[in-house]
Amino acid sequence: MRKMIYPAIVKQQETDLLQIRYPDFPGCFSTAASDAESFQVAGSWLREHITAIAEAGLPIPAPGKLSTIDLGVEESLIFVEVLRP
Structure with missing residues (x-):
């Protein structure tokens, strides 16, 4: 296993929830x-999503450029x- 760091974008919604997109x-x-x-939700969600992608035999995207x-x-x-x- 390899440690990766992915960006996530957080935005306040009208419902007082924060929306996180990847x-x-x-x-x-x-x-x-x-x-x-x-932070907790983003980490958990991303781990689960990457695991599902790997189990399906699909390529896992590398972190994109911040620019x-x-x-x-x-x-x-x-x-x-x-x-x-």
């Missing part, structure tokens, strides 16, 4: 109730460390 995994989102929980990430209004960038199979 630029290297298009169309994939999760939610959290607080800033602290967003390609455009943050919108009220979006924050966090980094998620995962062990990649």
Whole structure:
């Protein structure tokens, strides 16, 4: 297993939840109730998603370049460390 660090983008929603999206995994989102929980949820979700991709025999995307990430209004960038199979 290899340690990888992926970016995730967090944005406050009108429902008081935080939406987390993963630029290297298009169309994939999760939610959290607080800033602290967003780190926990993002790590857990990403580990599960990468495991499912690996078990399906599909290629796991490498972390993209930070220079390609455009943050919108009220979006924050966090980094998620995962062990990649």
